[in-house]
Amino acid sequence: MSANLAPVVASEPSNVTGYRSFRLGKFELSRDAYFVSVRWPAKGAKRSHQMPADAFLRACMRDVAWNFFYGWVNFDSVIGTRNHYGKVDFYAGTFNGALKEAGVDYLEQFDSGHIMATFKAILRDWVNEGFDPFAAPVETGTAFGPKQGDNIAAIERTRIATQRMPGLPGDSPLRDDMPVNRAFADVAQDEPEIHAEPGFEGELHAFSLFKYLSRSDVTWNPSVTAVCKASLACPTTEEFILPIFHGNDRVEWLVQLSDEIVWDVGDKNTGAPRARVTMKAGDVAAMPADIRHQGYSTKRSMLYVWENVTPGLPQRYETGELSPYPVDF
């Protein structure tokens, strides 16, 4: 982190709720027992927006864990971030058709280190003991109420980075020491049989991806499990709602490995609904580069997210060099 990084601006804890308030440029962020409030200047007045505290914290947690991800992380239909990879926009209303049209939107750009430090400070202060923003709602305590302790261990998980494939020497670990999630209690736990000829021990590699996923202790948090040049397999386990509306700065692919997810798809810039896509086991679908999407999974499911990290893609889509649709047929 740069030595010149702007400091996190936080108030003293509230005498009423125990929570600190934060400033991010001209944005003001505060929380109370139930809600997070965001305020910003527009058209000569102060504007405001509220989100339920649990929804805000789940969204903010993903933004931090994913290092602002690929493109837009809409916390809801009003606020969110856009990643410029080194710089990050925080906005209110900019990608909401009605608010943008009314001119009451506001966007400010920050060094990614500064906004990351601010978001981490918010999570450390606003996540109470017993609430895990990565967990499914039935697996965690409440986010609501006055400040009560913290849950630092829960909020310091990060996206698993893998060089080639989990389980290879020096690469990311398997999850053999983690328990099977309750929703995957019926998933087979056997591993592939590897029979290497003498002299080739360690050169053949395989693992049970479904076992690995069945032991994930988080939801909506991809882990890289296969790297083919700039093509990354990023499977994840999903339950309840994707806490953000992901706006794509590139084409992203989804492969439903188990169960079902329903996706709401909207226009990337305005949020206007475009489609509902229901994906069942074995379904494969693209999320084009001009949309935002949010998923719903009642039964915890396994989703294979497939990303392309070829450098320079956001600019190539933005300028129209690349079509937002991956295949023309």
Place this chain on the structure above:
Amino acid sequence: MSQVHTVFGSITDYTKGSIELVSGEARHYVFSNMFEVAARSQPYERVVVARNMEYVQEVLRAEGVSPWFACSHDEFALCMDGEVTVDFIKMKAPPDPAKNGAVLAGDLPEGARMGHVKLKRGHQVLLGAGNAYRFTATRTGVLMQQTVLGDLSVQKWREICFI
């Protein structure tokens, strides 16, 4: 709590999802189902079900014994249905590093036998760069392979996707 039931599809038992459009076109989502694709494919035909520029996901109907394949870069196969054995040979003359995607490696590639890996549903295997590999399925199954578009990749989007 009710009994857990995780739904995995198979080549003989799958249900394809759907698209409810508000605007735009269904084909923009390039929506297919890999089990349906495999059910309608020739054994080991490498049908592209997802493409992101040069990168692809191919679906293979695993049935009987495949040709020997090889690739200059790593590939990964995920067994989505069935039981598949993968044999490996360390090639004396691996594919040109500039060549993307899988290529046919001949009837019996020259090189040392490295061993084999037995896959069941949910198992992922590394198909390491420069090694020849061959699939053998005792019953019909489905593989999804992460690789790069190559000479053997088959694109038939209008046949497999919602239009």
